[in-house]
Amino acid sequence: MNDSEHPPSSHRPSVWERLADAAVDHFRVFRVRRTRYRHARDRHEGEFVIIEANDWVNVLALTDDGRMLLVRQFRFGIHDFTLEIPGGVIETGEDPVAAGVRELREETGYAGRAARLLAQVRPNPAIQANVCHIVLVEGCVHVGETQFDPNEEIEVSLLPIDEVVAKAERGEIKHSLVVDALFYLRAWREGRMK
Amino acid sequence: MNDSEHPPSSHRPSVWERLADAAVDHFRVFRVRRTRYRHARDRHEGEFVIIEANDWVNVLALTDDGRMLLVRQFRFGIHDFTLEIPGGVIETGEDPVAAGVRELREETGYAGRAARLLAQVRPNPAIQANVCHIVLVEGCVHVGETQFDPNEEIEVSLLPIDEVVAKAERGEIKHSLVVDALFYLRAWREGRMK
Numbered sequence: 001m002n003d004s005e006h007p008p009s010s011h012r013p014s015v016w017e018r019l020a021d022a023a024v025d026h027f028r029v030f031r032v033r034r035t036r037y038r039h040a041r042d043r044h045e046g047e048f049v050i051i052e053a054n055d056w057v058n059v060l061a062l063t064d065d066g067r068m069l070l071v072r073q074f075r076f077g078i079h080d081f082t083l084e085i086p087g088g089v090i091e092t093g094e095d096p097v098a099a100g101v102r103e104l105r106e107e108t109g110y111a112g113r114a115a116r117l118l119a120q121v122r123p124n125p126a127i128q129a130n131v132c133h134i135v136l137v138e139g140c141v142h143v144g145e146t147q148f149d150p151n152e153e154i155e156v157s158l159l160p161i162d163e164v165v166a167k168a169e170r171g172e173i174k175h176s177l178v179v180d181a182l183f184y185l186r187a188w189r190e191g192r193m194k
Numbered sequence: 195m196n197d198s199e200h201p202p203s204s205h206r207p208s209v210w211e212r213l214a215d216a217a218v219d220h221f222r223v224f225r226v227r228r229t230r231y232r233h234a235r236d237r238h239e240g241e242f243v244i245i246e247a248n249d250w251v252n253v254l255a256l257t258d259d260g261r262m263l264l265v266r267q268f269r270f271g272i273h274d275f276t277l278e279i280p281g282g283v284i285e286t287g288e289d290p291v292a293a294g295v296r297e298l299r300e301e302t303g304y305a306g307r308a309a310r311l312l313a314q315v316r317p318n319p320a321i322q323a324n325v326c327h328i329v330l331v332e333g334c335v336h337v338g339e340t341q342f343d344p345n346e347e348i349e350v351s352l353l354p355i356d357e358v359v360a361k362a363e364r365g366e367i368k369h370s371l372v373v374d375a376l377f378y379l380r381a382w383r384e385g386r387m388k
Contacts (some may be wrong), residue, residue, distance in 0.1 A: 013267050013275065013347040027243040029321060032226060037270065046345050048270040049221040051245065073207050075319035076231065076242040080208065080317045121370040124317060125269035126275045127223060151240050153207040159248065169381045176315040176326065176374050183377040187363045 012017065015040045029053060049127065057100040058087035058181050060118065061110060068164050069108050069140060071174040073154040083167065088149075089132070095147045097118050100135030106147040108156045113139030118193060119184040123177065133183045136188065161185070209234045214305045222299040223283065243321065249325040251294040252281035252375050254312065255304060255334045259275040262358050263302050263334060277361065278369050282343075284327070294329030302350045307333030312387060313378040318364060330382065348359065355379070 016037040030053040038045045061069040068085070069162070075082045086107045090099040097115050105111055118136040146155060159167075167173045168182050187193045210231040224247040232239045255263040262279070269276045285301040286292040291309050298303050313331040316322070342348060353361075361367045362376050381387045 012349050016268055016270070018273065027228075028225065029243070030245075034221075035270070049224065050271050051224075071201075071304050074210055076210070076229070077244050077322045078316055078319045079212065079323075080319075082316070084319075119365065120368060122272055122276070122368045125272045125274075125278075125369055127270045129273075155206050160335070167270055168377070169386050171314065174314065174316045175319055176317050176370050178376050179315055179374045180370050182364070183373050192363050 002063060014042075014044075016065075019045065049116060050118070051124075051128045052126070053089070054092060055090045055096065055130050056087060056123070056177070057086050057090050057096050057135055058177050059100040059104045059135050060133060060181050060185050061086060061104050061108070061112060061137045062161070063140050063158065064138075066161055067158045068161050069104070069110055070157045070159055070164065071107055072157065084176055084178050085181055086159055087177075095132035096180045097135050100133070101137065104137060104140070105143070105169050106149070107152070107154050109142055109144050109146045110140045111143045112137035112141075118188060119180075121177065121180045132177050134184055136185070208236075210240075213239065213287045245318075245322045247283070247322070248286060249284045249290065249324050250281060250291050250317070250371070251284050251297060251329055252279050252326060252371050253294045253329050253331055254375050254379050255280060255298050255302070255306060255331045257334050257352065258332075260355055261352045262355050263298070263304055264351045264353055264358065265301055266351065267347060272363065275370055277367050278372050279375055281371075290327035291329050294327070296333070298331060299337070299347050300343070303330065303336055303340045304334045304337050305337045306331035306335075309338045310383060313374075315374045325369050326363065326374070328378055330379070355383075360364070 016039050019036040019038055030051050033050045033052055034047060036047050070083055071086050072081055072083050086104045088103040090096055097117055101115050115135055115137045117133055119134045121132050123132050165182055168179050210233050213230040213232055224245050227244045227246055228241060230241050246362050263282050264277055266275055266277050280298045282297040284290055289309055295309050309329055309331045311327055313328045315326050359376055362373050378387060
């Protein structure tokens with residue numbers, strides 16, 4: 001085994017310069033764009049396809065008695081129900097924390113005492129340009145009725161935080177961006193995130 | 195605050211029946227499909243767009259001295275470099291663990307003593323149909339040269355597992371599917387995953 005930090009097969013990657021850009025098609029929640037690139041060192045060109053979408057927000061909504069809000073809904077991508085945390089698409093120009101508070105209110109009827117941006121992940125850097133913001137809302141209480149978007153149909157539940165983590169570990173929660181939020185929630189509970 | 199598991203605004207979601215299906219366009223690593231659905235209860239119809247791709251695999255490749263293999267590469271989606279774990283697209287019909295072992299070997303020149311499927315996540319159940327398999331490979335050693343795909347240019351490094359987790363907590367690793375793998379790696383190290 002090689003003991004250096006960079007093993008012998010390591011190969012320093014180059015930046016690619018963006019050349020031409022063409023929107024391929026606009027779908028409802030994303031756009032597909034085909035872009036021509038040139039490698040910065042060897043000048044070789046290639047065409048790559050990127051999915052563009054507004055940023056997303058996912059909300060870790062906690063109650064003071066150590067429970068979390070979950071939403072269950074039908075998801076067309078996998079043609080099945082998922083158990084997730086509240087969240088959605090951030091409107092153009094909207095602040096991510098404000099968007100998280102809004103989605104939480106709309107999807108669950110809950111609001112919290114304090115909201116903050118906990119972490120940011122890239123859903124898929126290879127083919128997707130956007131960011132998923134993970135917002136933490138503490139002290140959540142039920143404040144009113146839900147306000148669903150068209151075609152949105154959501155079942156809300158409250159579960160102990162440890163039970164939510166156990167569900168992810170058992171594969172009952174499989175949404176990658178929800179598992180990310182649980183990773184950062186744990187780091188925050190253990191005092192490693194501000 | 196409401197104390198039941200299902201708060202008052204909860205609303206049981208319905209299945210949607212799949213009606214017509216039309217492939218919209220084929221891109222290199224995914225296809226976009228527009229599908230017409232009908233709600234099972236109120237018979238109302240809607241059209242939704244799904245991104246279809248082969249399944250993906252991400253590899254937690256560990257050495258016996260407690261380090262992990264990381265790859266750094268230019269990612270077109272975010273037009274920047276990322277620090278990730280090895281992985282890639284599973285070929286049609288290929289076993290996920292075999293695909294993980296293959297990607298690890300091609301991207302890093304490393305191979306391990308034992309490989310197993312640790313967990314599976316859904317990259318985005320709302321708009322994406324595929325699965326990302328998380329494969330754990332223990333006892334990794336350098337066995338030969340890398341074999342990059344066309345346009346693949348990868349810098350390999352080996353870092354202590356705890357340092358990789360710290361990088362994710364500091365936001366230096368932001369790839370959602372890599373953070374997922376670190377969530378399951380921790381559960382495995384703490385004896386909660388088989």
